[in-house]
Each structure stands twice: as structure tokens, then as C-alpha cells.
Amino acid sequence: MSSHVGGRTALIAAVAIVVAIGLGAGGLLLGFLLTLVGGVVLTLIGIEVTPSLGIVLSLVFVQGVGCAGVALAYVQVQPEIRPVLRERLGVPIDATRFSIGASVPNLREALVVAGGYVLAFAGALAGAFAITAYQALSGTSLETGTNQAAQIGMENPEVLLLLIPASILLIGPGEELLFRGVVQGRLREVFSPVTAIVATSVVFAGLHWFALTGGSATGNLVSIGVLIVPSLVFGASYEYTGNVVVPALIHGVYNATLFTLLYVTIAYADAIPGGIAMAAAAF
Known part of the structure; x- marks a missing residue:
């Protein structure tokens, strides 16, 4: 009897992992595919897809439709799908409705936003400077990739002026709805808070591998490692407050x-330490 119960528990955990990772990766993939299709359609009708227009398409389809859209759709369809799936898998039917906590932050949550932003940014910078120091002391060189949005921004600085407000209005909210609201929320139903936060952070950071251009495998892995630090902060803030607006704001302001900084680096290249460029490479 106990082995049967243990088997059902393992099955429930496995389903949670598959669903969580599938939603996270699927949301981003859907957004990228829609962005590609949108660019092709615009080209076919004679509209040039400039870097600025390409970023707009990406923001709308990846963060808007892919991330936020998939997250909100899951909240709506979960009550219908979950009982059917559990019945077919032979596990107890749980009618609990999945939800994402979202509200205007109160004073305590506003303080969490401020503290979380400082921790996320300080952690990313510390990681970037540690890597720079290691390379200088060891005489080795890590070829780290550059985030595609950052690469476009370096080649077209005016795009960065669009990405700054978009980070707060679209990128932070969209990605946090999907990854903290849905992925972490789904894992949290089965696992402990620490496990859910760490697993979601690893998935979130790992998926950014596909957004990096250039760099060696080792260098890109290091860049992803730097991103895990702010990801942990995003996850911890959601677990602590239960309000997805909190990590969305931290994430948005962080980005x-x-x-x-990237824009200032380009405008005043001689005045900005090289380590900041590495921090900007792993959004």
C-alpha cells in the first residue's frame, strides 16, 4: 500500500515538473515563433523590419502573447484540464483552482521591491566582477555570449531607449507571470518553497541560453550562472509576498x-568598468 502511495506521489511530482517546464519553454517558444511569423508577414507586404520594429514585435509576441498570454490561459483552462488528467493518470482528483496572486503592492511589499532590486543587481554585479577578477588573476579568458536584445542595442543604441520602459511595462510582468506565477506556482503545489524557487530559477536562467549570441559553451554557462542570482531573488520575493507584481517590478527595474547602463556604456565608453558589460550580457 505504501509503495502504491509513493508511486502516485512520484507521478504527481513528475507531472508537475513536466507541466511547469513545458509551460515555461512553450510560452517562450510560442512567442519566438509568432515573432518570426510576424516579421515574415511584414516583409512580404513591403514593410522593412528595422531593429526597433523587430524589438517591438518581440516584446508583443514573446512577453505579451507567449509569456503573459500562456500564463493567463493556463489559469483559465487548468480547472477543466486538471481533473481529467488526474483521472486518466489514476491519481486523486484535486479540484483546487490554480491562481496567481496579483495586487497593488502595499508598503511592506514596496520595501520588498526595493530590497529585492538591490539584492538582484548587487548579486549580478558581484558575479560579473568576480568572473572578471578570476580571468585577470588566472590569465584565462572566458568568451561569454551577449544577450540578443543587448547585441541589437549595442548596434542600434536608440533601441535601448525603447527597452528601458518596456522592461517595466512588458518584460518584467510578462516573464514573471509565466515563470514565477505559473512555473514556480505549479511546482510549489508539490514541492517545498526552496525547491520550487531553485528549480524555477534554474529553468528560467537556463532558457536564456538560447537568447545568447556568440561565446563559448563554458562562457555562456557562466553567464547563465550569473543570472541565477537575480532569479532566486525574484522567486523568493514571490514566495514571501504571494504577489506577482513584486517580482515583476524587481525584474522590470533590474532589466x-x-x-x-548599456546605453551609458555606449555613450561614455571610457568611463564605465568592463564588468558591467558582462552583467548586461545575461538578462
């Missing part, structure tokens, strides 16, 4: 800061 906006990196885009701002």
Missing part, C-alpha cells in the same frame, strides 16, 4: 537598469 531597465542594465539597459540604461
Whole structure:
């Protein structure tokens, strides 16, 4: 009897993992595919897809439709799908409705936003400077890739001025709805808070591998490792407050800061330490 119960528990955990990762990766993949299709359609009708227009398409389809859209759709269809899936798998039917906590932050949550932003940014910078110091002391060189949005921004600085507000209005909310609201929320139903936060952070950071251009496998892995630090902060803030607006704001302001620093780096190249460029490479 106990082995049967243990088997059902393992099955429930496995389903949670598959669903969580599938939703996270699927949301991003859907957004990228729609962005590609949108670019092709615009080209066919004679509209040039400039870097700025390409970023707009990506923001609308990846963060808007892919991330936020998939997250909100899951909240709506989960009550219909979950009982059917559990019945077919032979596990107890749980009619609990999945939800994502979202509200205007109160004073305590606003303080969490401020503290989380400082921790996320300080952690990313510390990681970037540690890597720079290691390379200088060891005499080795890590070829780290560059985030595609950052690469476009470096080649077309005006795009960065679009990405700064978009980070707060679209990127932070869209990605946090999907990854903290749905992926972490789904894992949290089965696993402990620490496990859910760490697993979601690893998945979130790992999927950014596909957004990197250039760099060696080792260098890109290091860049992804730097991103895990702010990801943990995003996840912990959601677990602590139960309000997805909190990590969305931390994430949005964090990204906006990196885009701002990248813009300033381009405008005042001689005045900005090289380590900041590495921090900006792993959004």
C-alpha cells in the first residue's frame, strides 16, 4: 500500500515538473515563433523590419502573447484540464483552482521591491566582477555570449531607449507571470518553497541560453550562472509576498537598469568598468 502511495506521489511530482517546464519553454517558444511569423508577414507586404520594429514585435509576441498570454490561459483552462488528467493518470482528483496572486503592492511589499532590486543587481554585479577578477588573476579568458536584445542595442543604441520602459511595462510582468506565477506556482503545489524557487530559477536562467549570441559553451554557462542570482531573488520575493507584481517590478527595474547602463556604456565608453558589460550580457 505504501509503495502504491509513493508511486502516485512520484507521478504527481513528475507531472508537475513536466507541466511547469513545458509551460515555461512553450510560452517562450510560442512567442519566438509568432515573432518570426510576424516579421515574415511584414516583409512580404513591403514593410522593412528595422531593429526597433523587430524589438517591438518581440516584446508583443514573446512577453505579451507567449509569456503573459500562456500564463493567463493556463489559469483559465487548468480547472477543466486538471481533473481529467488526474483521472486518466489514476491519481486523486484535486479540484483546487490554480491562481496567481496579483495586487497593488502595499508598503511592506514596496520595501520588498526595493530590497529585492538591490539584492538582484548587487548579486549580478558581484558575479560579473568576480568572473572578471578570476580571468585577470588566472590569465584565462572566458568568451561569454551577449544577450540578443543587448547585441541589437549595442548596434542600434536608440533601441535601448525603447527597452528601458518596456522592461517595466512588458518584460518584467510578462516573464514573471509565466515563470514565477505559473512555473514556480505549479511546482510549489508539490514541492517545498526552496525547491520550487531553485528549480524555477534554474529553468528560467537556463532558457536564456538560447537568447545568447556568440561565446563559448563554458562562457555562456557562466553567464547563465550569473543570472541565477537575480532569479532566486525574484522567486523568493514571490514566495514571501504571494504577489506577482513584486517580482515583476524587481525584474522590470533590474532589466531597465542594465539597459540604461548599456546605453551609458555606449555613450561614455571610457568611463564605465568592463564588468558591467558582462552583467548586461545575461538578462
